[in-house]
Amino acid sequence: MRGGQGAVEARVLQFTNCRILRGGKLLREDLWVRGGRILDPEKLFFEERRVADERRDCGGRILAPGFIDVQINGGFGVDFSQATEDVGSGVALVARRILSHGVTSFCPTLVTSPPEVYHKVVPQIPVKSGGPHGAGVLGLHLEGPFISREKRGAHPEAHLRSFEANAFQDLLATYGPLDNVRIVTLAPELGHSHEVIRELTTRGICVSLGHSVADLRAAEDAVWSGATFITHLFNAMLPFHHRDPGIVGLLTSDRLPAGRCIFYGMIADGTHTNPAALRIAHRAHPQGLVLVTDAIPALGLGNGRHTLGQQEVEVDGLTAYVAGCSVESALEAASLHPAQLLGLEKSKGTLDFGADADFVVLDDSLHVQATYISGELVWQAEAARQ
Amino acid sequence: MKLIILDHYSQASEWAAKYIRNRIIQFNPGPEKYFTLGLPTGSTPLGCYKKLIEYYKNGDLSFKYVKTFNMDEYVGLPRDHPESYHSFMWNNFFKHIDIHPENTYILDGNAVDLQAECDAFEEKIKAAGGIELFVGGIGPDGHIAFNEPGSSLVSRTRVKTLAMDTILANARFFDGELTKVPTMALTVGVGTVMDAREVMILITGAHKAFALYKAIEEGVNHMWTVSAFQQHPRTVFVCDEDATLELKVKTVKYFKGLMLVHNKLVDPLYSIKEKETEKSQSSKKPYSD
Numbered sequence: 001m002r003g004g005q006g007a008v009e010a011r012v013l014q015f016t017n018c019r020i021l022r023g024g025k026l027l028r029e030d031l032w033v034r035g036g037r038i039l040d041p042e043k044l045f046f047e048e049r050r051v052a053d054e055r056r057d058c059g060g061r062i063l064a065p066g067f068i069d070v071q072i073n074g075g076f077g078v079d080f081s082q083a084t085e086d087v088g089s090g091v092a093l094v095a096r097r098i099l100s101h102g103v104t105s106f107c108p109t110l111v112t113s114p115p116e117v118y119h120k121v122v123p124q125i126p127v128k129s130g131g132p133h134g135a136g137v138l139g140l141h142l143e144g145p146f147i148s149r150e151k152r153g154a155h156p157e158a159h160l161r162s163f164e165a166n167a168f169q170d171l172l173a174t175y176g177p178l179d180n181v182r183i184v185t186l187a188p189e190l191g192h193s194h195e196v197i198r199e200l201t202t203r204g205i206c207v208s209l210g211h212s213v214a215d216l217r218a219a220e221d222a223v224w225s226g227a228t229f230i231t232h233l234f235n236a237m238l239p240f241h242h243r244d245p246g247i248v249g250l251l252t253s254d255r256l257p258a259g260r261c262i263f264y265g266m267i268a269d270g271t272h273t274n275p276a277a278l279r280i281a282h283r284a285h286p287q288g289l290v291l292v293t294d295a296i297p298a299l300g301l302g303n304g305r306h307t308l309g310q311q312e313v314e315v316d317g318l319t320a321y322v323a324g325c326s327v328e329s330a331l332e333a334a335s336l337h338p339a340q341l342l343g344l345e346k347s348k349g350t351l352d353f354g355a356d357a358d359f360v361v362l363d364d365s366l367h368v369q370a371t372y373i374s375g376e377l378v379w380q381a382e383a384a385r386q
Numbered sequence: 387m388k389l390i391i392l393d394h395y396s397q398a399s400e401w402a403a404k405y406i407r408n409r410i411i412q413f414n415p416g417p418e419k420y421f422t423l424g425l426p427t428g429s430t431p432l433g434c435y436k437k438l439i440e441y442y443k444n445g446d447l448s449f450k451y452v453k454t455f456n457m458d459e460y461v462g463l464p465r466d467h468p469e470s471y472h473s474f475m476w477n478n479f480f481k482h483i484d485i486h487p488e489n490t491y492i493l494d495g496n497a498v499d500l501q502a503e504c505d506a507f508e509e510k511i512k513a514a515g516g517i518e519l520f521v522g523g524i525g526p527d528g529h530i531a532f533n534e535p536g537s538s539l540v541s542r543t544r545v546k547t548l549a550m551d552t553i554l555a556n557a558r559f560f561d562g563e564l565t566k567v568p569t570m571a572l573t574v575g576v577g578t579v580m581d582a583r584e585v586m587i588l589i590t591g592a593h594k595a596f597a598l599y600k601a602i603e604e605g606v607n608h609m610w611t612v613s614a615f616q617q618h619p620r621t622v623f624v625c626d627e628d629a630t631l632e633l634k635v636k637t638v639k640y641f642k643g644l645m646l647v648h649n650k651l652v653d654p655l656y657s658i659k660e661k662e663t664e665k666s667q668s669s670k671k672p673y674s675d
Contacts, residue, residue, distance in 0.1 A: 042466065
């Protein structure tokens with residue numbers, strides 16, 4: 001990924017008059033950028049004896065790490081699960097349009113599809129750095145087809161699969177080569193799932209539990225095999241029950257590997273989850289919350305019929321919601337936590353020194369005023385333009 | 387000496403900051419003529435630094451043509467350690483003002499040859515034309531910089547081992563753990579500060595009262611190194627009430643009586659901003675106070 005061929009001669013940018021998210025707090029500090037990375041100004045001062053080449057006044061606004069969306073099925077009429085001839089331009093369109101929402105990196109998500117679709121689409125969506133052209137692609141999120149029939153939700157029943165005796169080969173045959181894949185959602189109660197989870201984990205692919213009827217025990221075992229994420233908590237899984245909390249119980253389970261943080265995606269649109277339920281999860285395990293859109297191709301379009309993979313979906317108005325927690329927590333749930341989930345927290349989802357300079361300028365209502373990738377302005381609200 | 391007594395810490399900090407501001411503006415520094423300022427660290431000068439930052443942000447003061455020389459730095463502490471004096475100066479002063487990094491001088495406690503580093507520092511002061519105003523504080527043991535009791539009153543910049551009193555006083559910055567406090571430091575000498583054309587010592591708080599008494603009401607003594615400034619032609623001591631608790635009532639009354647005169651030293655002058663625009667004399671206005 002690009003970001004930081006920092007020649008010492010590169011220009012030093014100083015963003016002043018702002019509050020930056022650092023260490024979980026909003027601090028009144030300047031943000032310094034050079035060569036596409038966040039710069040340590042104290043080091044610049046004492047070692048290089050240099051000042052900034054350019055200053056930008058942020059008008060007292062909030063600077064937060066760029067948002068990372070690990071579950072987005074498409075948008076603006078583009079459906080990632082459609083095997084079109086030019087998948088690349090569809091991804092590029094979405095990548096460009098989500099900049100205005102403050103998303104600087106994302107995982108295009110494919111819902112349950114027949115193998116032909118995976119074989120055609122997956123190779124056409126490589127990992128790609130972000131820039132003025134659009135948000136960066138961190139890798140694909142394959143949600144299904146190895147999921148529970150009962151909890152398939154909007155996924156087409158005809159294309160669900162389970163693992164046969166040669167489980168991992170089965171998966172490879174279905175998806176094709178896994179080079180561009182970053183996350184796989186599966187149901188751990190399926191037979192042979194544990195060897196699959198282990199194989200995927202050794203290849204650096206994040207395994208997520210979702211669309212499943214697993215009980216807490218099965219979920220814990222899956223975590224021991226390497227699973228680290230829960231796909232849209234509460235949705236498409238057994239409801240929390242006080243004698244068997246199911247997958248939801250992972251948030252407070254004491255039977256997980258020491259030091260392991262389990263992350264969970266939440267669709268904070270106020271519809272998929274009641275805000276009160278969201279708050280219960282957040283209070284139980286605030287460090288694991290990852291905000292996702294699970295956006296469908298209809299995102300940004302009007303009402304009507306649209307495709308979602310092999311299905312058609314009616315859209316009747318869109319709602320948006322901010323999680324009922326502190327501003328700092330919400331911002332971290334949209335940036336730091338997804339970065340930690342993917343093991344990228346040294347370079348993404350943070351404004352620490354040395355990280356890629358992907359960040360957003362927000363007003364106090366958390367509306368995006370400007371988006372930066374590698375220290376370059378890639379989107380700006382009309383009102384903010386001078 | 388001038389002994390300036392204000393009621394509270396905040397007023398003492400403000401008086402000191404205004405004095406520094408006025409001195410810089412009156413000096414009228416420029417690219418050929420830098421104002422050389424000696425600076426301290428610690429909790430005492432924090433209020434003064436905040437005020438100076440405020441004057442810079444108001445546009446009333448610029449550090450563009452100011453060179454700063456810090457008094458001291460720990461030996462062996464990494465430069466980016468949160469308790470190093472480099473970090474202190476960056477976080478509490480430099481990052482908020484318009485000083486150019488090349489005009490700041492702080493001793494390097496990680497230099498390969500410590501005494502050579504100290505000698506070089508003396509040379510840098512000389513090359514800058516000497517210090518115009520050296521601002522300092524006082525330790526509970528009456529020391530100036532790290533010139534601990536027993537330091538020669540004509541000493542120069544050198545390596546010093548810290549006294550137990552000083553280590554104890556500094557432990558609060560190192561999680562209260564005595565073993566974490568550095569035991570050595572590089573410091574300007576008493577003689578180095580005496581060479582400055584003017585010296586200003588900030589002394590606030592009851593815990594400094596005895597040291598102040600020893601420094602100005604008793605004799606010149608190398609056990610209380612601040613006492614050396616009794617022999618400097620231009621010294622200002624800026625205190626709050628609490629710091630005067632060990633002084634004679636007579637001393638305090640005498641100097642409080644002079645405050646009317648002394649306060650003229652901090653009256654608003656014309657700001658640097660106004661001077662630069664070179665408007666007609668009558669349209670100049672004093673800066674916000």
